[in-house]
Amino acid sequence: MSETPRSDAIDRRELSAEQQAAVEELLFRLADDEFVHAERLTEWQIYAPTLESDLAIANIAQDEFGHARLWYDLLKQLGYTEPECLWERDPTEWTHSLLVERPFDAGDWGDAVLRGYLYDAAERIRLEAVADTSYAPLADRVGKALEEEAYHREHATNWLERLTADDDGRARMQDALDELFPAALSLFDPGPREDDIVAFGFRTESLAAMRTEWLETIGPALEALGLDVPDPDQVARPNGRGRYGTHTDAWHDLYDEFTATYREVDFETPAQLRATEE
């Protein structure tokens, strides 16, 4: 990751209309994934198998909400409000991947571990792909998120080793992988402005290259644990494309739940508990 900004770095005041639309798409993809992933992970708080694993998964959820806030803050700098980003945004405009919106079955800790693993592997790749972004405000924020992601991957890997150590655990993890893998592929689906995102240098890798890197990362690692990784070209993809705002029913239920209070109390602005950044 470069410490000094690119010489062709673009500040937000210099964005053309097309550039702004592209950078917004990139930021919403990042932010929505983090927010929805965290929202699902918090379902494990108090329900995790041990007090230690409870703390760990809560900690990860907390980090991901924090990252979501980093990216939504950048959108706020572009003129969005928090309600426009979250509370009043139509659920069909959200662009998170289908992986993160999936509900957890009670007790399916294997899903939580494997989902975290697949997600965090992709997260590293996509953060590295924006570390050298031409969008200056984004470049400033990537380092912190990358540091935390290293811990998340370690957590997921430790658990994967343990849960695949016996036949029962491995069978459960294989089921989870078969379920999650097709949804995880949507992490790398393009949105309408994908070409612009790369052309303007907001992201320095194409989604196709990132998907390949991800498959090459998770494939050998999971196979070394005795799991069969499905062929990405053979799996049936779930309905909905995530990135284009089409989602599974589970997303709409989740959205209704987490926006319920906001709709009911009708505050002028959502509470901000820290100093606002310019």
Add this chain to the structure above:
Amino acid sequence: MDLETVMERAGPREFGPGDDLPEKYRKAATRMIQFHANSEVMGGYLDKTFTRKAPSLDRKLANTAKVQDEIGHAQLLYRAAETLGVKTRAEMLDELATGDGKFLNCFHYPVDSWYEAPMIDFFVDGGAMRRQATLKSTSWTPYAHAMDKVCFEEGFHVKHGESILRELMNGSKATQERMQETFDVWWPRILQFFGPTNDESVHDDFAQAVGLKTATNDELRTSFLNMYIPKAEKYGLEIPEYPRLYERDDGTMAVREDDLDWEEFWTISRNEYEGSKEQIGSRRRRQDAVEWVRESLETWESSAGPTPQTAD
């Protein structure tokens, strides 16, 4: 050490794992700390609900952090209880899931609205703060140490709850009315948080004689009322007419205990209230659902190499 010596020496942070303490002391301390630890876990069941309902991203972050703190407190407290050598943490957690473990009355009432967040996070946690502050001088040193950290963090929780209350009471008229209705329901439960008057409490005498407990229920309730009635009123809440409060000769506030539903309280304390069954049942089902994970972990740990690591 015999009981007489324990009573003679009883004082703040007087005893620790190095002391040879009588079984009666160790059991009483275990019961008290286990109750406290269980309450942290079961309080989390309520706070967890608020995370999903939080109407701002910052509130959501504060809420997940709070639930995390509570599990951290449970961890600390079970450890402080374990050092007494009466029960292991696994035994205490099992008792919680099977319905043998006891916990605070307020956490036997399931919640389903954001309006209840300040009831738990401001009033109940505020009440807990009153109690916990006095427990910094408990005679079992590991418990007192745990209280140092717990009180520090609870201070933030109460501020979080207060901030939610302030915001809701600055909302629309409908929001304020809804807040008042919620308060009316919770207020008697909160008053009962401190338990019955001293002469009706089963375990108090001994716990005080050996320095485990350093304030009476009455003192704690009085201290809570003096501090929290003005705060509730400041934000525009009206204190319900019943249960009646009155001023003592010394100017402190007290409750007419006859106005409170003690049958419900004692049903709760036996884990037999409807809400108790719901909350404990939820705990049991959730723990059963991840039993396979704990079994996998045990397999792993018993077969792991010379430097076993724990997944956390």
